[in-house]
Amino acid sequence: GESVGLHLPTLSVQEGDNSIINCAYSNSASDYFIWYKQESGKGPQFIIDIRSNMDKRQGQRVTVLLNKTVKHLSLQIAATQPGDSAVYFCAENRPRSDSSYKLIFGSGTRLLVRP
C-alpha cells in the first residue's frame, strides 16, 4: 500500500556535525510535506515544511530537500546540538476536496547527538 517510510531508524552524530535524515514517500498526489520532531513524552513539534512545487526550503539550521522524481525527502540539520536529540518524523499531507487533509507519518528516525 502507499506509505511514507524512513531509511534509518537511528542516527548517531557528533555534536557540531551536520545531520541528514531521509524519508521516502510513495503517493504522488501528496502536495505538502512536513518534518516533525518528537521529544520523549511530548507531541510532534513542527520543524519545517515544503510544498511539492519546491525542491528546497531553508529554516534556522534546518533545510528540507524534496526530490519528486524519486519521491524522496530529507532533513538536514546544521551544527547538530544536544537539544536536537529526538525522534524525527516526516509526514505527507494528502489533500481532500474539503481541504481537511490528513497527515501520513513515517516510522521515525531517532537522532542521538554525542557530546
Place this chain on the structure above:
Amino acid sequence: EPEVTQTPSHQVTQMGQEVILRCVPISNHLYFYWYRQILGQKVEFLVSFYNNEISEKSEIFDDQFSVERPDGSNFTLKIRSTKLEDSAMYFCASRDTGGWGNEQFFGPGTRLTVL
C-alpha cells in the same frame, strides 16, 4: 503563543470501560484531528473533523470511537468500550485555513493505559 491543550495527561482505565479524551484546539482553527501512537511506533491518523462533521476516518476508527465538538472550544474523542490494544498516546491536532502551508499543531497528548 497559542497552543493545543489536552486533558488528562494520563488516563488509566479498565478494559470495557468508556473513556473521553479532551482537547482544546487553537481558538481560530477550523480543522481538528485525532492521532494515535502506540509505544515505539509511528503516529497514526484516526479522524479529521471539519464543519461539525467527520471528514475522514481511518480503519482504526471503528464504531467504538466517536468525536464531538460539544461547544466552541472543546474537541473530544470517546472510546465506548476500551480494549487492551487501545493503550497508546492520543494526540489532538488543529489547523487553520490560512497560512503558507497546512501545518497541523499538535497537543502534548494523553497517555491511555487500558488494564
